[in-house]
Amino acid sequence: MNLSQVGEFGLINLLNKKMIHSPAGVIAGIGDDAAVLQCPGDCWQLFTTDMMVEGIHFRLDWSAYFDVGYKALAVNISDIAAMGGRPSHGVVSIAIPGHTRVEDVAELYRGLKEIAGKHKVNLVGGDTVKSPGPLVVNIALLGEVTAGRAVFRSGARPGDTIYTTGNLGTAAAGLYLLSQNGVCPPELRDRVIRAHLRPEPRVSEGILLGSLEGVAALDDNSDGLAAELREICRASSVGCLVWEKALPVLPGVRQLASQAGTGVLDWVMNGGEDYELLFTLRPDRRKPVEEALHEAGIPFTAIGVVVPEPEGLSVERCDGTREIIAMQGYNHFAE
């Protein structure tokens, strides 16, 4: 049996077994956006890592080296934000092909430093090695969260409303324009391509959500709405119903999806990389939390409802029909 027959979930299961040798220090290990560690002095610490590989996660004919550095740290910061935390310290490993120009490596670091500066992340160490193949960037990132206030994927209950920050499908539109010759107004083009190349993690939004009573489950949208809702379903033992007509999509992105010959629902569900925050909210807490988000100027939309586990993950289409989303599998949503 080879890896293509197992997929990442099989590997996570392999990893999960007997990996904790001193349980006292671990509040939550593998299975959420970041691990939660118990530090001395009743403080909680978050710990996450993400690896980006040339040819798999990025292409150097689409991404500048600056973008590669920026995004490598952005996606890790987003994992910390998805727990309600604030990023603090990171270490950076880079495997660099021998033919790479020093100027390009400097640009990659400049991208790293740019977003590190925005979020006051200290880059405190690293490893620089030679690669006989692709450029590989790995970042491991620590974060802080008030003890007891980390928000897990496992807190959703039937009856919760499902929300997302910002818009969905934007990064997928950017990837489409980079890979195809789509026609698009320049301003929208810049916006969606930037969403793909330089995602902006929702750190202050995550911290606010973590501080508000009633925010029950939290996740960042890295792998598409379908994949992230599946994570919440699994971790919380619930189902989710998404309302297609409620999904927040930029008008131009809807047009680009038609141009691309795919439905925008496919981009929202399976495109991923929007790095918006997805959260569920207890029904009796909708009003105060919505008010707090409005007051903070955070864009958000209610996009569905948590349902009992046997109902599974489904979407109510604009025509009123309900469609089950497979717990595995993609491209079910082409219009």
Place this chain on the structure above:
Amino acid sequence: MNLSQVGEFGLINLLNKKMIHSPAGVIAGIGDDAAVLQCPGDCWQLFTTDMMVEGIHFRLDWSAYFDVGYKALAVNISDIAAMGGRPSHGVVSIAIPGHTRVEDVAELYRGLKEIAGKHKVNLVGGDTVKSPGPLVVNIALLGEVTAGRAVFRSGARPGDTIYTTGNLGTAAAGLYLLSQNGVCPPELRDRVIRAHLRPEPRVSEGILLGSLEGVAALDDNSDGLAAELREICRASSVGCLVWEKALPVLPGVRQLASQAGTGVLDWVMNGGEDYELLFTLRPDRRKPVEEALHEAGIPFTAIGVVVPEPEGLSVERCDGTREIIAMQGYNHFAE
């Protein structure tokens, strides 16, 4: 200019500039075996990362997948040991070629878990991605050290005695036997190959050294004695004189080096990967520290003396001559 003209030190300099945005939390950033972070509750935390790339750091015809996992964590644990700390929590990223068998990935994890169990390291997260090229394993590791007791590379002063734990050149002998058809008794063969494939980090030794007054500088021997002494020279603004005749080398390793047509001094100086601890000791503290090490059953040898910076890094050969070791460059010691 490309990377081959710069080397890792040039890159570390690139990284070093303006990477710390919240200095309050960082006791020591880039430039030692691990970063030292200030946590709430007056506790110090260590943070390090190391990346291993197939074809650069290991070959799958020499290393079993188990060994790859074992060594990837071992070298990170050694970085924590080299600060006088105890490893606590790690995250593991793996880029896996698509043709890899699941059984092989399971073996890699088994190696990881084996050494994690020995040192009570919790593996709390990770990222598993596809590689279009080599197998890449990155680990980021946290450690704990008593506040104020981390031992840096920068503490050496002229007059300190230089010590190493264990034997040197052993891993280089293992690499020689793996890459050439050397003749060697089976017991020695197993021992030196094991030293190369599955190094044993000196954690309890590092913790003891960190607790003893007079231990002034500490480093792990990952890149060879010459490279590690250079690090101590740079960080402490000193020189070092090594006594060739004092260097602890297994008798069989000396013979293998002759057989290989190189001097054993070359293996000791430039072979690396012994993961022994290298430390310097104030002259008036030699007796109590040596007694404490004897009592703990830790093998150690005095191998030289710290000298003023202008004297540079040199070795006193067995014939009494003194040879300068270049601050860059290798293979100066072929006999």
